[in-house]
Amino acid sequence: MSHLHLVDGVIAPIWWILGYIIALGILGFAVMRVKTTQMHKKVPFVGVVSALMLITMSIPLGFLPFHLNLTVLVGILAGPWLGFIAVFIVNVILAFIGHGGITVVGINTLIIGLELIVGYLLYKTLSTRIKQVTAVAAAVVIALLISTTFMFGVVIATDTGIEHALPHSCNHDHDDGYEQTGQKEQLDDWEQHLEEVHFLAFTGWSAVFIILLLGIALEAFVTALIIKFFMKVRPDMINSVNISSRQ
Amino acid sequence: MDIAYIDQLANNGDGCLHKASVISKVLMTISIIAAVVVSTRIYQLLSVFIMLIILTRINQLPLRKILHFMLYPAFFSMVFALMYFRYSFEAGVVIILKAVVAAKGMLLLITTTPYPQIFGMLNRFLPSMVTDAMLFTYRIFFILLEKIRKSLIMIRLRGGFRPSNIIFNVKNLAAVIGIIFINAFDMSDRMYHIYALRGYSGNMMSNFKWYHFKRNDYMPIAVAIIIIAMVVIF
Numbered sequence: 001m002s003h004l005h006l007v008d009g010v011i012a013p014i015w016w017i018l019g020y021i022i023a024l025g026i027l028g029f030a031v032m033r034v035k036t037t038q039m040h041k042k043v044p045f046v047g048v049v050s051a052l053m054l055i056t057m058s059i060p061l062g063f064l065p066f067h068l069n070l071t072v073l074v075g076i077l078a079g080p081w082l083g084f085i086a087v088f089i090v091n092v093i094l095a096f097i098g099h100g101g102i103t104v105v106g107i108n109t110l111i112i113g114l115e116l117i118v119g120y121l122l123y124k125t126l127s128t129r130i131k132q133v134t135a136v137a138a139a140v141v142i143a144l145l146i147s148t149t150f151m152f153g154v155v156i157a158t159d160t161g162i163e164h165a166l167p168h169s170c171n172h173d174h175d176d177g178y179e180q181t182g183q184k185e186q187l188d189d190w191e192q193h194l195e196e197v198h199f200l201a202f203t204g205w206s207a208v209f210i211i212l213l214l215g216i217a218l219e220a221f222v223t224a225l226i227i228k229f230f231m232k233v234r235p236d237m238i239n240s241v242n243i244s245s246r247q
Numbered sequence: 248m249d250i251a252y253i254d255q256l257a258n259n260g261d262g263c264l265h266k267a268s269v270i271s272k273v274l275m276t277i278s279i280i281a282a283v284v285v286s287t288r289i290y291q292l293l294s295v296f297i298m299l300i301i302l303t304r305i306n307q308l309p310l311r312k313i314l315h316f317m318l319y320p321a322f323f324s325m326v327f328a329l330m331y332f333r334y335s336f337e338a339g340v341v342i343i344l345k346a347v348v349a350a351k352g353m354l355l356l357i358t359t360t361p362y363p364q365i366f367g368m369l370n371r372f373l374p375s376m377v378t379d380a381m382l383f384t385y386r387i388f389f390i391l392l393e394k395i396r397k398s399l400i401m402i403r404l405r406g407g408f409r410p411s412n413i414i415f416n417v418k419n420l421a422a423v424i425g426i427i428f429i430n431a432f433d434m435s436d437r438m439y440h441i442y443a444l445r446g447y448s449g450n451m452m453s454n455f456k457w458y459h460f461k462r463n464d465y466m467p468i469a470v471a472i473i474i475i476a477m478v479v480i481f
Contacts, residue, residue, distance in 0.1 A: 007320045009283045009345025031374040041439050043376055047383020048435040052428060054384070055391050089381050096357045097253060098320050098350035102280060218417070225421030226428065234429055
């Protein structure tokens with residue numbers, strides 16, 4: 001849901017290098033954490049989780065201008081560290097086929113990895129207090145809000161233009177400046193971009209807000225339904241995976 | 248996503264790039280990405296792009312299909328480029344070309360090199376757990392893709408899809424994804440046991456020969472040198 005659709009050559013090298021350094025640092029830490037337990041057993045599992053993420057991303061959602069990620073679900077089932085490794089793998093494979101630039105793999109991994117870790121921690125905390133289905137829905141909503149905010153933060157911090165963070169099928173016809181002459185001008189540009197976003201009968205901020213809200217609601221709804229399905233069919237899966245990921 | 252089609256191109260192609268070693272093709276791709284990062288002129292990027300198109304034709308890759316893959320980065324770069332057009336037409340075109348040339352470079356690599364060979368090379372720089380997991384992802388992806396395709400057809404045939412009822416459709420979609428997850432997790436257990444029986448001990452690609460220099464490596468290396476020279480000198 002919060003996948004950053006930046007392409008190569010639009011982010012200054014300092015930012016994507018920094019993104020790579022931080023993402024690879026966390027990846028190294030994740031591998032070290034997993035190594036302390038039974039690493040070999042988990043390698044096919046990480047492969048499966050990554051493949052599942054790639055496949056859910058390719059499921060069409062009709063008129064809705066985004067795709068499912070199921071990042072929080074992956075975090076719940078695989079745990080934060082295995083999940084982070086899976087997120088990195090997914091981003092590398094997507095970059096090979098032109099779905100996002102190879103230089104922004106680090107930044108993308110950080111954004112989706114944050115969503116996964118926050119979702120996992122929230123679910124872990126909430127599931128002991130409220131029903132599991134409600135807990136997962138709440139975890140998805142909060143994790144997506146946090147990762148989307150982070151994504152917008154990255155876009156603003158790197159001066160790349162807020163339209164990259166907008167959902168896929170937004171209308172992007174606009175005319176803005178080449179030279180970034182000041183903060184006010186940038187904000188004016190963004191206002192213009194936002195004014196030109198259309199979704200159903202909505203435009204501007206309201207369209208962005210509706211698209212984001214729909215995306216978050218759909219992801220939370222589907223994730224909650226899947227957890228409900230697991231509880232009916234294979235309740236051991238959630239419990240056993242959660243226990244192993246907490247070890 | 249066309250991962251299956253790209254994989255077929257990489258494995259069944261017979262061009263000179265298909266026969267070249269991974270290291271030379273990766274060097275060529277790095278030079279393309281470096282050119283994209285450094286270039287600020289249309290003609291520099293356009294020259295690299297034309298060179299990549301020629302390479303695509305020489306290697307008998309389907310140009311139209313590959314250009315179709317590049318629509319995605321072109322669309323998203325256009326979004327950014329439109330912001331630049333007001334002050335300079337060149338700046339806008341440069342942004343689009345940067346995205347398209349980088350994507351073309353990556354696609355040239357992935358359509359001439361099977362994924363496992365690239366993962367084998369990445370094994371030198373990334374932890375073996377990550378590259379092994381990449382290989383498992385590659386193997387499992389196609390199996391799961393087929394499963395989900397069949398499940399979605401089955402749902403339609405059994406009346407599980409109603410165009411006017413989104414909630415009904417989403418509920419069924421969630422059940423399909425749930426079943427796929429269960430199958431996939433069981434599959435990961437089975438895979439682990441099979442690989443353990445074969446003696447898997449944590450590094451599937453330790454003996455992978457990705458660095459052997461061949462006669463066909465002259466072309467990608469020459470292309471890499473020409474690209475760097477074009478960007479640096481001109």
